[in-house]
Amino acid sequence: MIAVSTQSNQTKLQDCTVSAPTALPAWQTALAQAITDPAELIAVLGLDPALLPAAKAAAKLFPLKVPRGFVARMEYGNPHDPLLRQILPLGLESLETQGFAADPVGDMASRIAPGVLHKYHGRALLIATGACGVHCRYCFRRHFPYGEETASSQHWQPALSAIQNDTSIRELILSGGDPLSLNDRRLRELSEGLTHIPHLKRLRIHTRQPIVLPERIDAGLLQWLDSVTLQKVMVLHVNHPNELSKEVIDACHALTQHGVRLLNQSVLLKGVNDSDQVLIDLSEALFDAGIQPYYLHLLDRVQGAAHFEVTEITAQTLMRALLKKLPGFLVPKLVREVPGHTSKTPVAF
Numbered sequence: 568m569i570a571v572s573t574q575s576n577q578t579k580l581q582d583c584t585v586s587a588p589t590a591l592p593a594w595q596t597a598l599a600q601a602i603t604d605p606a607e608l609i610a611v612l613g614l615d616p617a618l619l620p621a622a623k624a625a626a627k628l629f630p631l632k633v634p635r636g637f638v639a640r641m642e643y644g645n646p647h648d649p650l651l652r653q654i655l656p657l658g659l660e661s662l663e664t665q666g667f668a669a670d671p672v673g674d675m676a677s678r679i680a681p682g683v684l685h686k687y688h689g690r691a692l693l694i695a696t697g698a699c700g701v702h703c704r705y706c707f708r709r710h711f712p713y714g715e716e717t718a719s720s721q722h723w724q725p726a727l728s729a730i731q732n733d734t735s736i737r738e739l740i741l742s743g744g745d746p747l748s749l750n751d752r753r754l755r756e757l758s759e760g761l762t763h764i765p766h767l768k769r770l771r772i773h774t775r776q777p778i779v780l781p782e783r784i785d786a787g788l789l790q791w792l793d794s795v796t797l798q799k800v801m802v803l804h805v806n807h808p809n810e811l812s813k814e815v816i817d818a819c820h821a822l823t824q825h826g827v828r829l830l831n832q833s834v835l836l837k838g839v840n841d842s843d844q845v846l847i848d849l850s851e852a853l854f855d856a857g858i859q860p861y862y863l864h865l866l867d868r869v870q871g872a873a874h875f876e877v878t879e880i881t882a883q884t885l886m887r888a889l890l891k892k893l894p895g896f897l898v899p900k901l902v903r904e905v906p907g908h909t910s911k912t913p914v915a916f
């Protein structure tokens with residue numbers, strides 16, 4: 568549905584002369600209209616204004632940002648809504664908790680070029696941009712020094728050279744920030760550079776944009792995907808079945824139809840999805856949308872996110888419940904990230 572309506576806009580734009588003012592794609596307008604003021608979020612959802620001072624203070628550490636379409640999937644008047652909990656700044660974020668650090672996964676130690684991380688065999692990860700469509704309060708990169716460290720600056724050249732020079736790299740992962748907050752022109756600039764690297768087989772995109780801003784999956788993006796000759800994998804980030812609106816499901820179908828394999832990673836979050844029924848419903852809903860559950864991550868211990876942590880024992884109990892009730896292919900792998908390890912670390916249960 569989204570793809571079709573945007574397609575007609577695109578066609579009109581392309582018919583215009585070069586000098587005509589270019590209208591922003593609908594997704595960029597929607598992104599620019601995202602809610603960033605805690606007072607507005609609280610008013611729109613009819614929440615208790617007493618939440619405001621803490622929200623304002625926490626938003627100074629890591630700003631509030633949430634697209635209106637995502638807010639529309641939250642329940643009015645419910646401060647415990649599982650989607651709201653992911654994005655509402657809370658006073659608890661300013662607590663210093665022992666064991667919670669600014670760079671919990673040791674990202675900076677694996678840097679091979681500006682914005683390029685090479686931690687695992689055969690895979691290089693690009694911090695494509697610092698921008699995201701949404702700010703998740705538990706984000707492990709909430710303290711990442713994006714200013715100096717994005718691969719899209721300098722037209723991708725240092726990143727492309729680093730990948731070109733290491734023939735063991737089979738897969739390029741676009742991460743961030745959210746790589747789909749880059750516009751189609753910049754994505755094309757990158758993918759054209761990649762065509763000259765013969766050892767590369769797959770392009771993987773780690774993105775939450777199709778979930779929080781399904782408008783992003785428009786005709787222009789689908790055209791770009793069609794132009795990419797590498798195998799295409801998208802790892803989405805959905806934590807709760809309520810995130811999968813009709814628009815999101817339509818966007819996922821469009822991606823699948825354009826040859827993109829869809830996987831999902833979730834983070835196990837207290838008060839969001841730390842319940843066997845929610846996780847079972849999530850796996851079922853993902854599969855309905857053509858998305859394969861991939862990882863369930865234990866929280867990365869980033870400063871300001873301690874109140875989201877679910878203990879390993881609880882996680883293991885949840886996993887046993889999933890295993891009992893779901894087909895094996897709908898049970899995500901429970902993992903944690905341990906600095907210095909050569910892969911994500913499976914957690915036995």
Ligand SMILES: *Cc1c(COP(=O)(O)O)cnc(C)c1O
Binds near residue numbers: 685686690691740911
């Ligand atoms: C998570 C991650 C990957 C991808 O790991 P997979 O297990 O293949 O999903 C690659 N590089 C870095 C730096 C990562 O953090």
Ligand code: SF4
Binds near residue numbers: 699702
């Ligand atoms: S979308 Fe991903 S990178 Fe962006 S804030 Fe959320 S968790 Fe962090």
